[in-house]
Amino acid sequence: MSRTAIQELSDGQTLAQSFQAADKQLRVNRQGGKYILLKLSDRSGTIVGMMWNADETTFDTFDRGDFIHCSGRTQIHNGALQMIVTEIQRMDPAEVDSSDFDRFDADQAESNLTRLRELLATISHPHLDALVQTYLKDEAFLQSFQLAAAAVTNHHAYPGGLLEHTVNMMELVRLISPRYGNLDTDLLMVGAFLHDLGKIDELKSSGEISYTDRGQLVGHIVIGVQRLNEKIAETESASGNAFPTELRHQLEHLVVSHHGLQEYGSPKIPVTLEAIALNHIDNLDAKLASYTSIIESDVAADGNWTNYHPSIGRKLWKGQS
Structure with a gap:
């Protein structure tokens, strides 16, 4: 039909x-x-x-x-x-x-996963490298990561969207971090990888995207920190070496502060240079994806401008028609 x-x-x-x-x-x-x-x-x-x-x-x-x-x-x-x-x-x-209804692009997800592995392979810090390898060896995690959405609405709100958003952010880290010598590129790269992983359990991507019970009760930031500490424990068990406490705290801070402001859902505001950078990188990719979606779906009669959107407080320029 x-x-x-x-x-x-x-x-x-x-x-x-x-x-x-x-x-x-x-x-x-x-x-x-x-x-x-x-x-x-x-x-x-x-x-x-x-x-x-x-x-x-x-x-x-x-x-x-x-x-x-x-x-x-x-x-x-x-x-x-x-x-x-x-x-x-x-x-x-x-x-x-x-x-007509399946929004998951398996080929794109596989391509994004390959690129994720390549980006994580650039990490030279031994403890951070050991940590990300623990994630990458977890096949169940990787399968769930490929299917996960980044949101119910707004940005990357489709199966595979979380992985795409994560890879986009890691690409931005590669571009931005070398411009600022006092940023720890490895730490920021891992922060971009970790920041939204709690959404794998917060959102249900099969069928229509919606919140899970755990997502409603706990939220992706807390879930992400819990998952991080589980993976650190696995890394310590596999290597026989203790994970540095200060490095653990830096990673936890990146996850809990990435929304930037407490009114936006961050338990803590960013106080390290890497956390400040991560917040702005996250916001940049999310906003550009969201605004692009508004432009592509707009039905305004004026070919050069979208309708006014109260949620963003403006019209958007669509370009010459």
Whole structure:
């Protein structure tokens, strides 16, 4: 069954095709009428769906994560494309082409993993090298790392996104660190590798990306420090040598401070040069990925500018059309 990818939809299209129900909520409007708010997804992205004059009977016919056949029409609302849904029918997974919905690019993930190994091979500090080798020898960890997303929304929010984000940051370390002689390149490189590894356990990448129970209760920063100390213990056991306490503390600080500010979720603000650099490198890659996504998905009538986005407080320049 042919379908139009979400990323290719435009204003005023009449549709009758498959989507995945990433989320659903039954809401009540000001007049007391009920409607269903949907988050519809496919391989290319997501779109909001609205089904007016709905009730529990329709709402209960499908679950989050199900494939559904939706009829309706697209429209622009508050600068964003959405779909007004008139009919919903749950689909058997055998009725859909999984390639329309699978967002994991195995070839790209394998390429990123190869590059990760190459970048980590540049580390000359013996204790840091021994630590990263402990991670790289863990096949279960590597498999999970390749599949993990970096976020539910905003940046690199797709299976394989965490590995891509990590490699991007490590590439930036190679470019930036040599410009500043007082930065410890090995330490910063390992910090870029470690900083978000807790997201492997914080987020569920199979199906629609969402938080795990542990992710909701603990969060990726604490999970990342726990994983780090587990790997340090494995490294000590394998080598028979104690891992330097001060180096452990430096690595822990890189993980707990990488969000930069406590109001952004960092238990501690960056106080070492490497931690300050890591925070800005992380923010640079995340922001550029997020803003690029906004530009690519924008449906503004003005070809040179995106719609105004309240979350970032601006329009973005898309270039001459």
